[in-house]
Amino acid sequence: MQFGELIANMFAAVLLLGLLAIGFFIFGKPVWPERTARMVIILPVDAMKTAAINTTRLHLPANFEVGLVQPRPSR
Incomplete structure (x- = not known):
């Protein structure tokens, strides 16, 4: 094997690894x-x-005060 072939093979191996x-x-x-x-x-x-x-419904109050409700925030 010549010196040039050795350098070419090493270069090819380094290129493949890279x-x-x-x-x-x-x-x-x-x-x-x-x-x-x-x-x-x-x-x-x-x-x-x-x-x-036994009951699957929520127990909501019959009425509520409208003054306690806060307005919807505007975007």
């Missing part, structure tokens, strides 16, 4: 995805919040 590095920088994703743990924490159930109730 193109690969530029490709990784452009796309910005690693070759292998980062391993992360997916953990779910199950909290104890609150019986008062999950209990079924």
Whole structure:
């Protein structure tokens, strides 16, 4: 192998590695995805919040004072 072929092969290898590095920088994703743990924490159930109730309607007052209502904000 001649000295010129050795330099050409080294230049080709450096050029190939450079193109690969530029490709990784452009796309910005690693070759292998980062391993992360997916953990779910199950909290104890609150019986008062999950209990079924007989009435599904809201208990609204029969009337209210109009003077307490604030006007809608203007844009």
